[in-house]
Amino acid sequence: MSKIAVIFWSGTGNTEAMANAVAEGAASKGAEVETIQAADFSATNVSGYDALAFGCPAMGSEELEEGEFQPMWDDVKPELGDKRIALFGSYDWGTGEWMDTWREDAEDAGANVVDTLIVNNEPDDEGLASCAELGAALA
Ligand SMILES: Cc1cc2nc3c(=O)[nH]c(=O)nc-3n(C[C@H](O)[C@H](O)[C@H](O)COP(=O)(O)O)c2cc1C
Numbered sequence: 001m002s003k004i005a006v007i008f009w010s011g012t013g014n015t016e017a018m019a020n021a022v023a024e025g026a027a028s029k030g031a032e033v034e035t036i037q038a039a040d041f042s043a044t045n046v047s048g049y050d051a052l053a054f055g056c057p058a059m060g061s062e063e064l065e066e067g068e069f070q071p072m073w074d075d076v077k078p079e080l081g082d083k084r085i086a087l088f089g090s091y092d093w094g095t096g097e098w099m100d101t102w103r104e105d106a107e108d109a110g111a112n113v114v115d116t117l118i119v120n121n122e123p124d125d126e127g128l129a130s131c132a133e134l135g136a137a138l139a
Helices: 014-028 043-048 069-079 097-108 125-138
Strands: 003-008 032-037 051-055 084-091 112-120
Touching (some): 003 043, 014 084, 014 112, 043 069, 097 112, 112 125
Parallel strands (some): 051 084, 084 112
């Protein structure tokens, strides 16, 4: 059975709803899933998982959240090796630029990004289904 971590930061709950749906999708494929707040995850935890999903909304000016998520990400990304990872998050007025930058950053660090998913504001049923598919694809 594969073990999957879904690590997220969410200010107003939209990315958290995505995280829960990603976790449900992975669990539906028989994976053991842990959903973890960004502040509670660090590089030393990476080895305990086969695959990892990271969720963070567009913040700043098309940036990752700087207080908790960005430091965690900078700590974790060099340790990901060839583990399968997915990136997801919610946004509002932009075009998803933060996700393009984030994916590039992950790939520059050598990460094996299997997929990314962005959802505008609160995920609707279609958005939640896409999240579940993302989770299932990681499992
Ligand atoms: C401080 C701040 C900065 C933001 N910057 C952006 C941005 O650059 N681009 C964008 O599309 N949305 C931006 N947003 C909107 C959020 O990404 C959007 O509200 C998202 O749904 C929040 O997700 P959450 O509920 O998981 O916190 C920003 C929101 C806040 C509060």
